Amino acid sequence: MPQIFPRRANSLVSAMLWGGLVGGVALVIVAITLGSSAHTTGVNSTPEQPVPFSHGHHVGGLGIDCRYCHTSVEQSDFAGLPPTSTCMTCHSQLWTSAAMLAPVRQSLQHDKPIAWVRVHDLPDFTYFSHRAHVNNGVGCESCHGRVDRMPITTQQKPLTMQWCLACHRHPEPYLRPENRITALGYDPAGDGIPGHELREHYGIRKDNLTECVTCHR
Amino acid sequence: MSGRPVRRGMGGLLILLVSACDQGPMTNQPKYETFEPAPRWPHNQSARVPVAGTVARGEAIDPRVPETLPMPLTRELLERGQALFNIYCSPCHGRDGAGAGMIVQRGFPAPPTLHSDRLRQASLRHFYDVISHGYGVMYAYADRVARSDRWAIAAYIEALQLSQYARVDDLTAEQRARLEGGSSGQAGEGAQQ
Structure with missing residues (x-):
C-alpha cells in the first residue's frame, strides 16, 4: 500500500x-x-489644552475646593465644567493682562466657550454617574488621582473594567466620610473609621454593585 | 474528503477575527455625551443654553424671592450652609468671614468683613441677593449656587457673625466645662444658639 x-x-x-x-x-x-x-x-496621557490650566496651582496652591468649579458633581451624573465666567470671577481682577489667559478673555468677550480637551473618557457603553459616587463615600481622588500636584491635568488611573471592579467588589478600603470627599492626600485606611461602618452608613449593597446593568445600561 | 472540519475551522477563524475587531464603533457611539462637540451647531456644541426664563427641575416656578428664610432653620441647614460657604465664599471672605481669604492674599480686592455693624444688621435677604446678583467686583453666583443653597449660606453667615460675638454665658454647661477644662475645643465651630 x-x-x-x-x-x-x-x-x-x-x-x-x-x-x-x-x-x-x-x-x-x-x-x-x-x-x-x-x-x-491612557494612563499618563496629558492632552494639550487651549489654556494650560493648573489644578496644582488652583487646588494645591490656593486650596480651592473641587466643587467651586465642578458645581454639579453632587446633583448630576456629570461633574460639570465651569463656564468662562467662573474663571473670570477671579481673573477679572487677577492676571488681567497675562498672555496665557488671552483665550479665556476672548471666550468671555465673544461669548464662545473654551474647547477643553477631555482627559477622562469612558467608553460609550459604560454608564458612570459622579452623583452616585461622591454621595456614597467615593472621593474625587480615587479616580482622578492627586490633581493638586498636576501642572496639567493627567489621567492617573487606568479606568479599565478590572480597575472599576476592584472597588465595586470590595468598596470598604476606599470609602470616606461625607466631609472628606474632595480632600486630596486623604488616606481612608488611616482615618480610623472602619470601611464596613462607612459602607453601612451609606447603605451600600455589595450584591448589586457587580451586576452588569450597574454600569452597562 | 468531507468539507466539515474545514468549515468548522473557518468558523473558528472567523470568531477569532471578529474578536480582534476594532471596538471603535462601540466605544464612540453616534450619540452626544455631555458637552461632546456637535459639528454645525452653534459653537460646535451639543449642549444648549436654556432659553431665558427656564426654571430648573425642582425649582419654584414663582420668580418672587421670599423676604426671609423660606425653610425651617435646622442644624442640617446650617451645616449645608457651612459647607457651601467654605466652598464658594471662603476663597475671598475667608473661613471666618473677616475678608482675608487666599485669593485676597494673592491680590484680589479685599471684601468688607462680614462682622461689621452694617452687615450684622443686614437681613438674610440681603445676603441672598448679593449671592444671586454679585456686588462690586464680586460676580453673581446664581449659576453656581441653587436658591435653597443661597438661603443656607445666608443663614450660616448669621451664625458666623454670632460666633464672633459669642459670650461665655451663651455656652451650655457642658460646653463651658470643656472650655474651662482647657481642651482645645470646637466651641466656635458649630456656632449654633
Whole structure:
C-alpha cells in the first residue's frame, strides 16, 4: 500500500502542534500585556489644552475646593465644567493682562466657550454617574488621582473594567466620610473609621454593585 | 474528503477575527455625551443654553424671592450652609468671614468683613441677593449656587457673625466645662444658639 504522507510529515505535524500551543500562549500574553499597558488605557496621557490650566496651582496652591468649579458633581451624573465666567470671577481682577489667559478673555468677550480637551473618557457603553459616587463615600481622588500636584491635568488611573471592579467588589478600603470627599492626600485606611461602618452608613449593597446593568445600561 | 472540519475551522477563524475587531464603533457611539462637540451647531456644541426664563427641575416656578428664610432653620441647614460657604465664599471672605481669604492674599480686592455693624444688621435677604446678583467686583453666583443653597449660606453667615460675638454665658454647661477644662475645643465651630 502506497504511503500518502512522506516520512517528514511526522515531524511537521509535531512542529505544528507545538508551534500552535506556544504561539497561542504567546498571543494571550501579548494581548494581556498590551491591553493593560499605559498605551491602551491612557494612563499618563496629558492632552494639550487651549489654556494650560493648573489644578496644582488652583487646588494645591490656593486650596480651592473641587466643587467651586465642578458645581454639579453632587446633583448630576456629570461633574460639570465651569463656564468662562467662573474663571473670570477671579481673573477679572487677577492676571488681567497675562498672555496665557488671552483665550479665556476672548471666550468671555465673544461669548464662545473654551474647547477643553477631555482627559477622562469612558467608553460609550459604560454608564458612570459622579452623583452616585461622591454621595456614597467615593472621593474625587480615587479616580482622578492627586490633581493638586498636576501642572496639567493627567489621567492617573487606568479606568479599565478590572480597575472599576476592584472597588465595586470590595468598596470598604476606599470609602470616606461625607466631609472628606474632595480632600486630596486623604488616606481612608488611616482615618480610623472602619470601611464596613462607612459602607453601612451609606447603605451600600455589595450584591448589586457587580451586576452588569450597574454600569452597562 | 468531507468539507466539515474545514468549515468548522473557518468558523473558528472567523470568531477569532471578529474578536480582534476594532471596538471603535462601540466605544464612540453616534450619540452626544455631555458637552461632546456637535459639528454645525452653534459653537460646535451639543449642549444648549436654556432659553431665558427656564426654571430648573425642582425649582419654584414663582420668580418672587421670599423676604426671609423660606425653610425651617435646622442644624442640617446650617451645616449645608457651612459647607457651601467654605466652598464658594471662603476663597475671598475667608473661613471666618473677616475678608482675608487666599485669593485676597494673592491680590484680589479685599471684601468688607462680614462682622461689621452694617452687615450684622443686614437681613438674610440681603445676603441672598448679593449671592444671586454679585456686588462690586464680586460676580453673581446664581449659576453656581441653587436658591435653597443661597438661603443656607445666608443663614450660616448669621451664625458666623454670632460666633464672633459669642459670650461665655451663651455656652451650655457642658460646653463651658470643656472650655474651662482647657481642651482645645470646637466651641466656635458649630456656632449654633
